[in-house]
Amino acid sequence: MNQVDNTAAEAAELREMARARGWRSVIVVTSKYHTRRAGLAFRRTFDGTGVRIAVRASKYDLSDPARWWRRRGDFRFVISEWPKLFAYRLGLGD
Numbered sequence: 463m464n465q466v467d468n469t470a471a472e473a474a475e476l477r478e479m480a481r482a483r484g485w486r487s488v489i490v491v492t493s494k495y496h497t498r499r500a501g502l503a504f505r506r507t508f509d510g511t512g513v514r515i516a517v518r519a520s521k522y523d524l525s526d527p528a529r530w531w532r533r534r535g536d537f538r539f540v541i542s543e544w545p546k547l548f549a550y551r552l553g554l555g556d
Contacts, residue, residue: 469500469546473507480513487514494519494527495539502550 466472480488488508492500501517508515530536 469496469503470507473504476504477507477511477513480508481511485513487516490515490517491520492517493539494523494525495530495536495543499543499547499550502547 464471464475466475476488476490479485488504490500490504497517497519501515504515504517525536525539526532527536530540
């Protein structure tokens with residue numbers, strides 16, 4: 463396994479694992495705030511492979527996206543996630 467430090471690299475590493483093991487579907491579990499961008503990255507990376515991708519938020523994530531401005535940690539995560547999501551929407555990203 464290679465060293466990965468971003469969502470796109472994680473997706474590429476998982477694509478190779480799925481190919482090597484013959485997986486037809488993968489469930490990606492991540493934080494509530496990261497599901498949209500993770501879905502973009504993983505679906506882009508797995509496009510054309512025939513592997514289905516499902517992205518789900520962890521049930522252990524205590525964040526409340528409906529009230530993200532109320533907790534400092536949630537606020538920081540959202541503020542750091544927005545530019546990354548915007549970049550992915552533009553087709554950029556890691």
